[in-house]
Amino acid sequence: MPSIDRSLPNTGHRYIPQITSLELPPSPNQELMPLTAKVNSNDNLEIGGCELQQLVEQYGSPLYILDEFTLRTACRQYRDSFATYYGGESQVIYASKAWSCLAVCRIIDSEGLGFDVVSGGELYTTLQAGVNRDRIYFHGNNKSAAELELAVEVGCTIMVDNWLELDHLAEMSEREEQQSITIMVRITPGIECHTHEYIRTGHLDSKFGFDPNQIEEVFAYIHKHSNLNFIGLHAHIGSQIFERQPHQDLAGVLVDWMKKAQGYGLPVTTLNVGGGLGIRYIESDDPPSISQWVKAVSQAVEQACQDASVPLPKLIAEPGRSLIGTACVTAYTVGSHKKVPELNTYIAVDGGMSDNPRPITYQSVYRAVIANRMSAPVTEKVTVAGKHCESGDVIIKEASLPKTKFGDILVVLDTGAYNYSMASNYNRIGRPAAVVVSEGEANLIIERETYHNLIERDRLPERLVKR
Ligand code: LLP
Secondary structure, three states, X not given: OOOOOXXXXXXXXXXXXXXXXXXXXXXXXXXXXXXXXXXXXXXXXXXXXEEHHHHHHHHOOOEEEEEHHHHHHHHHHHHHHHHHHOOOOEEEEEEHHHOOOXXXXXXXXXXXXXXXXXXXXXXXXXXXXXXXXHHEXXXXXXXXXXXXXXXXXXXXXXXXXXXXXXXXXXHHHHOOOOOOEEEEEEEOOOOOOOOOHHHEOOOOOOOOOEOHHHHHHHHHHHHHOOOEEEEEEEOOOEOOEOOOHHHHHHHHHHHHHHHHHHHOOOOOOEEEOOOOEOOOOOOOOOOOOHHHHHHHHHHHHHHHHHHHOOOOOEEEEXXXXXXXXXXXXXXXXXXXXXXXXOOEEEEEEOOOOOOOOHHHHHOOOOOEEEOOOOOOOOOEEEEEEOOOOOOOOXXXXXXXXXXXXXXXXXXXXXXXXXXHXXXXXXXXOOOOEEEEEEOOEEEEEEOOOOHHHHHOOOOOOHHHHOO
């Protein structure tokens, strides 16, 4: 296989894959850039065959730029790896909370993946994108009655999280002419992993899922309600995880419970091991590849099933970040500079915590490049600040960059997961537009919010209009 040159001119950093058709694409989650990233003859960064500076000229900034090839590659790597490493049936479902919009759902659906949704809004989006209910799984620790009604009406699988929901569903399933309701049960597995405490969910002190000591009671309850079509168990231990061991341990825990369920006359045909595989935001991040992760999980489930003498279940994984994180970058325009002598230099961009709330929420770290001068030598350590009225509105605390000037295009990498989906209108700043790029073509997938959009749902009561 020809070697891949991933070095960026003059930076010495390994991060631009140059893909040719002869090579198998690398695992997107191990890269810092979308797989199609390259520097063109104008010394400009190109993604999906589109020059970023031109995209900003056409669509404005900040701009989310989604590389279709990278997203499709991640989908295929998950799907193909399960087909290679798992002896039973498998289904990869996209945790759409990472980025839910029609175009993203459409691309992922066309790759044969299913969808994890956690709200009526995410469910609605997948349905509008044309996703079949058989591939939709409805999560959430406090689904409203209306959301449950909608999920039942749609006929998707409901991941039951707690007693309130179970009671509701049992009651709904007994209503006249009600067809059976397909459910899976979410369990808190009691598995620790090393990630930020806000994105850890598998430890016992968690708001999600049934506590292990309640689970037999849950099985007995479901057994008594024959219209509840119980198909299996789910657990999710956290996000941005680089270790394989926690998911391997999880396989054993889930298979133990699978056996317990059988004791209550509930055959478990489906196990869902959640998502959580991490991605590389900075050079020192070292996640396993998609195929290494799938192999580890598949082998652990097979081994646990063999040890417990239970048949292989249909195996579901629900990644979000590792499917879409690397596929997108955010392009900003550089504005003001501030030099604090002997302390720091700030460069400000035209977005910030409203389009990327992850640094201020989780102290997440990112890398950036100057897209319009890719070979300019890296000479500065600066703080890349946003434009919000908040001191903590910093996108990158210590960014290594060439000397920047007003109007440069600063591109923050790996912003596909939990960026648009957690974006806000703080300071009444409209959320950015998003484009999908592929083979030299760019298409708008989300329009930029206008000033009008910002006030269109405001209402002025009559008595405030009169003076
Ligand atoms: N399944 C369940 C039940 C989940 O709660 C999550 C993520 C996933 C799957 C997908 O996990 P992933 O493969 O993306 O790690 N906003 C945070 C991440 C929150 C994750 C929430 N749950 C962030 O920006 O890091």
